[in-house]
Amino acid sequence: MSILQVSGLAKAYGGIRALEGVDFDIAGPGIYGLIGPNGAGKTTLFDAVAGTVKPDSGRVMLQGKDVTGWPSHRMARAGISRTFQECRVLAEESCLDNVLFAAQPKGLGATVRQLVTRASGHRRDLREEAMRLLSMVRLQDYAHQPAALLSFGQRRLLEIVSTFISSPEVFLLDEPASGVNPALLEVLADFISAMYAERPRVFLVVEHNMEFIMSLAQDIIVMHQGRVLERGTPAQVQASPAVMEAYLG
Ligand SMILES: Nc1ncnc2c1ncn2[C@@H]1O[C@H](COP(=O)(O)OP(=O)(O)O)[C@@H](O)[C@H]1O
Numbered sequence: 570m571s572i573l574q575v576s577g578l579a580k581a582y583g584g585i586r587a588l589e590g591v592d593f594d595i596a597g598p599g600i601y602g603l604i605g606p607n608g609a610g611k612t613t614l615f616d617a618v619a620g621t622v623k624p625d626s627g628r629v630m631l632q633g634k635d636v637t638g639w640p641s642h643r644m645a646r647a648g649i650s651r652t653f654q655e656c657r658v659l660a661e662e663s664c665l666d667n668v669l670f671a672a673q674p675k676g677l678g679a680t681v682r683q684l685v686t687r688a689s690g691h692r693r694d695l696r697e698e699a700m701r702l703l704s705m706v707r708l709q710d711y712a713h714q715p716a717a718l719l720s721f722g723q724r725r726l727l728e729i730v731s732t733f734i735s736s737p738e739v740f741l742l743d744e745p746a747s748g749v750n751p752a753l754l755e756v757l758a759d760f761i762s763a764m765y766a767e768r769p770r771v772f773l774v775v776e777h778n779m780e781f782i783m784s785l786a787q788d789i790i791v792m793h794q795g796r797v798l799e800r801g802t803p804a805q806v807q808a809s810p811a812v813m814e815a816y817l818g
């Protein structure tokens with residue numbers, strides 16, 4: 570049984586066909602790359618798989634279960650966790666609270682989750698885990714500082730770390746390296762590799778930084794104009810004339 574299977578997934582925004590029938594099958598754990606030119610539909614695919622938007626047609630199967638069209642909190646409970654391309658952190662809250670907040674059930678609504686996080690006194694094991702994750706991306710000294718003090722790259726790391734406080738089956742990371750400076754890029758790549766070693770699940774990573782994604786992922790899915798154009802190893806994808814044409818097109 571596949572872990573994540575997407576078939577015929579379609580989504581239009583008015584006249585814009587963001588997804589035109591996306592098909593792929595992720596059979597087992599691994600770090601998978603999802604690349605493609607701007608506007609290819611990568612973020613919309615994440616939106617549809619994570620329940621942020623409802624697809625017009627097609628299927629999303631998670632471990633053999635049809636989860637198509639489920640709202641995001643249900644997807645989260647079913648085991649799909651994501652980050653956002655535009656990076657979403659709670660700027661007023663401390664970095665530690667940001668991570669702990671992400672550990673609360675998603676169905677509660679943001680305000681209630683914040684209240685629960687504050688009122689719970691933070692279970693010690695959860696708090697320790699949050700601190701460990703923050704240290705792995707060198708944010709331990711900011712644990713009690715508001716996220717607003719972080720650089721853009723650090724905020725992205727904070728959002729990514731927050732995704733890993735729960736233990737989903739599928740992690741969707743939307744352009745994790747974008748806006749992250751070269752010094753932190755290595756920290757980020759090491760963090761993702763370390764998380765995968767700890768939790769060998771499905772990591773699907775959208776990325777424009779080719780060097781970053783080609784060294785991180787062993788299986789690359791290429792999207793173009795709302796469809797899967799190609800899939801293969803980094804070497805196969807880089808040698809593909811169709812992929813080259815899509816990027817130059
Ligand atoms: N909320 C939206 N409203 C209207 N058009 C959208 C929306 N989201 C995405 N699109 C359009 O859908 C297409 C695919 O976008 P997107 O999924 O963001 O691509 P990518 O992440 O690969 O750059 C683009 O043409 C984009 O402008």
Ligand SMILES: [Mg+2]
Binds near residue numbers: 611612613654
């Ligand atoms: Mg995008």
